[in-house]
Amino acid sequence: MSQATRPHRLTRLGAFLPLTTRDTVIIGILVCLCATPGDAQDMRATYERAARFLPNALDSLVLHSDVQPHWLHDSSRFWYRTRSEAGKRFMLVDPARGTRDPAFDHDRLAAALQAATHTPITGAALPFDSIAFVSDDAVLRVRLKDQQWSCDIAAYRCAADAGDSTSADSATAAQVRSPDGRWLAFLRHHDLYIRSTHTGEEIRLTSDGAQDYDYVGALPSPIAMIRAGRQDIAQPVAAVWSPDSRRILTYRMDRRSAQRLSLVQNVPPKGVRPITFTYVYALPGDVGVAQAEPVIVDIMRRRMTPVAVDPVPQLYYGGPSFRWAKSSDRVWFSDMSRGDKRMRLYEIDAATGRAQVLLADSADTQVNPFTRMLAVVGDGREFVWASERDGWNHLYLLDKATGKTRQLTRGNWVVRELLGVDEAARVVYFTAGGREPGRDPYLRHVYRVNLDGSGITLLTPEDADHAATLSPDKRWLVDSYSRVDLPPVAVLRLAADGHVVRELEHADISRLQKLGWTTPERFAAKARDGKTDIYGVIWRPSNFDSTRKYPVIEQIYTGPHGFHTPKSFQAGASRTWPGDQHIRPLAELGFIVVMVDGLGTGGRSKAFRDYSYRNLGDGGIDDHISWMRSVATRYSSLDLTRVGIFGHSAGGYDSMHAMLTHPQFYKVAVSTSGNHDQRLDKASWNEAWMGFPVDSVYAAQSNVTMAPLLQGKVLLMGGDLDENVPPAAMLQLVNALIKANKNFDMLTVPNRNHGLDDDPYVIRRRWDYFVEHLMGATPPTEFDIRGRVTR
DSSP states (O other), X not given: OOTTTHHHHHHHHHHHSOOOHHHHHHHHHHHHHTTOHHHHHHHHHHHHHHHTTSHHHHHTTOBSOOOOOEESTTSSOEEEEEEETTEEEEEEEETTTTEEEESSOHHHHHHHHHHHHTSOOOTTSXXXXXXXXXXXXXXXXXXXXXXXXXXXXXXXXXXXXXXXXXXXXXXXXXXXXXXXSSEEEEEETTEEEEEETTTOOEEEOOOOOBTTXXXXXXXXXXXXXXXXXXXXXXXXXXXXXXXXXXEEEEEEEEOTTOOEEEEEESSOSSSSSOEEEEEEOOOTTXXXXXEEEEEEEETTTTEEEEOSSOOEEEOSSBOOOOEEOTTSSEEEEEEEOTTSOEEEEEEEETTTOOEEEEEEEEOSSOOOTTSOOEEEETTTTEEEXXXXXXXXXXXXXXXXXXXXXXXXXXXXXXXXXXXXXXXXXXXXXXXXESXXXXXXXXXXXXXXXXXXXXXXXESOOSSSEEEEEEOTTSXXXXXXXXXXXXXXXXXXXXXXXXXXXXXXXXXXXXXXXXXXXXXXXXXXXXXXXXXXXXXXXXXXXXXXXXXXXXXXXXXOOOOTTSOOSOOSOOSSOXXXXXXXXXXXXXXXXXXXXXXXXXXXXXXXXXXXXXXXXXXXXXXXXXXXXXXHHHHHHHOTTEEEEXXXXXXXXHHHHHHHHHHHHOTTTOOEEEEESOOOSGGGSOHHHHHHHHOSSOOHHHHHTOTTTTGGGOXXXXXXXXXXXXSSSOTHHHHHHHHHHHHTTOOOEEEXXXXXXXXXXXXXXXXXHHHHHHIIIIIOOOOOTTOOOTTSSOO
């Protein structure tokens, strides 16, 4: 009898029989027997098997997959990278000629690069993943580490490009080149300059820059500071050149009243003294936030014109975005109010700085910033944009001359992506979910619709998730379709009607299957209301035994900006959020692992998502439990008396919150990088979903506030250099747990930022925690998965 099964059987004995002293002694003897050397060896073998299912190990076993087209010179020709029996392969496709061939001779290029770099290189494992064709496709450029190389693919000779080995924070990298190549824009002493690339002449364009009120541009992430080892880093100036290279749209960033946070690098790369990095970071409700003040600089007249819009609050790293008209006489820019209840699209006159509002959108809850789409038609005569104003995300056409808006798509389904507009044919291409009856509403399909709203046409009929791109000439679609239980097929289609011209790749998973890998199962059930269908996925171990009972682990992420259960095929699992790729190895340890999207998440109607508005603490947990109970009714192998949960970031909050609100169901949690209090996380995300201004609902749903309710076992993990969710979020929760006299486990990982979830040590500790506290087994001592996880 394996160690994994004993604790469950003992639980059943304890559930049905009164314990006598004799029974207690017998159970004690059996528990001791669980720790025998033979069982310890069994668990080590289980861990070894689980490690073989880590995503980088599995992905290498999938052939003829992952087709992502890279279009050449705005034409219909494209290259893509795939993995074949011969190794990594770059393919070149010419749809007009009907050809699909290797982009170059892989072995000859490897030999040429080896001769030039004096480094062993093989054609089966070329040390780059991207290529660029130049000089009428006679020269191929590739980057090896920090150096770019140009290779003549007729003679197969390679040479290093002169002056190209630049670091990310060098002075050269901080310059922005004009479209005509004549000028470089850069920052010096807080002001904007340009330098001639021909003569070296420098021209100062602004003179009012000052400390914390300058033209440095986007707010920098502290990660860039940490990498550079200093707080004062060079970064690209906020210079958006007009297409004719005569003007620059830039902005002056006012950080004088902005609130700041600090990260402490407790384990510096040199020496022992910790290093502190201070950076601008807005929390929900902050009054003092950084603000960008847009200006347009005419470089010929040396004249600066302020843009007549209010300063733009910056609630996270980065800065505002602008788009020039092809004619260079206008600029388009959109802004969002605090709390995201209102969006406006402006058109700015480049000569005068005057701005007019072309369209506005508002909502009682929020204008979802994650479903915003915009296509400019006729250089600004019309605009295709997306809105949820009828309760579903749909496309609309604005006629600038009349100011009238026409709805192009409608119905109880959602537009997901705007692929492009064929202006000559007056057709819009887009993906949408939920339009095809009887299918998972999250699966994307490709459609076209005329700009008058007529003639909507399905172009991808297969029952799968379609990841598609439209060629620059709008004649072709490259469509890679799959499901979690259907390996990918990539095809080339005619955009006009969706006709398949040729198959590009058909994934081969035979090597995966030889390992024992099986597809996960899709499962639909009712939400808490007993009416709404919700959708999830079930992963089982490769040695699954339907007669056994398995503890269940839920991986959770309920951020309302999207849905998070994977829909497309991945060997390890989805790459949608950190942690998903580690579902399969967890299952191999002897668990059934599940994911589900409940009420309050995105990808469905606005009403579906609004369950979580000002209510992130709901998390759809009751829906998740209802779904799992439906699964357990169908499959007796799920042991819902032993349910664990884990999540990262917002999922870190969710997993801890589930333990606090539903302790009768969830018994063990592993929470990483959690935003445990929405008041102590970025304003940009939390104000959209929890509302602005900040009020009592923030505190009421805080894990810190609810810490005294903890039951069960919890492991909290976070990086001490988390730039996305401040480390204080976890530590303030820890403080509240200590005050409440609660037992818990905690790990702070030095020198890791928000994405610590792929750290081998963190992965192994998660395994150990569930094996010990949910399965009731003893993990192998200090099992090492380093070298098996790509960081």
